[in-house]
Amino acid sequence: DSGVTQTPKHLITATGQRVTLRCSPRSGDLSVYWYQQSLDQGLQFLIHYYNGEERAKGNILERFSAQQFPDLHSELNLSSLELGDSALYFCASSARDRTYNEQFFGPGTRLTVL
């Protein structure tokens, strides 16, 4: 158990809908990262928050947004969903935002868009 929790574990929805994925980092960790894992794209970085502030954006679509709240949990919002958004979404946390910091991964949310 990494100490990072993600809810829900599975999500099945229809095209055009909006969903929210939730992540609670390990106790004391200030950084939260979101990654998408799909068969065709592999593991791709989406976005990084540090202590409530956005630090870096990767291959994140404009239909996607995220935030980190004062209690340090994070939410990833996916809207106008398309079939191609079906994937595993991982959240990871680390103590700080140093390049050598280990990132601890949650179990993931599997999103299926029908």
Next chain:
Amino acid sequence: GNSVTQMEGPVTLSEEAFLTINCTYTATGYPSLFWYVQYPGEGLQLLLKATKADDKGSNKGFEATYRKETTSFHLEKGSVQVSDSAVYFCALTGTASKLTFGTGTRLQVTL
């Protein structure tokens, strides 16, 4: 930009065989290098890391050495077990702390 190249899988080995999974990278500056493992139905777990040239990361019998001259970070284990069957990802962080992953290598160990 940064990139990681891993050998294609799947790799199928008999128990107690020697394992090598090749990983090479392209990055500016001085990246930190990581191996993560993903067991079926689970998230990623850090297996080992190295943060500077010539560092050797090791854990659970797995080893990898940061070779700057060959831009490589190959994963090795002297004697694999059935329980090592999983997908292994090589990854790096460059000037930012986000991870850039390779495509993953599936390892299957048989009795």
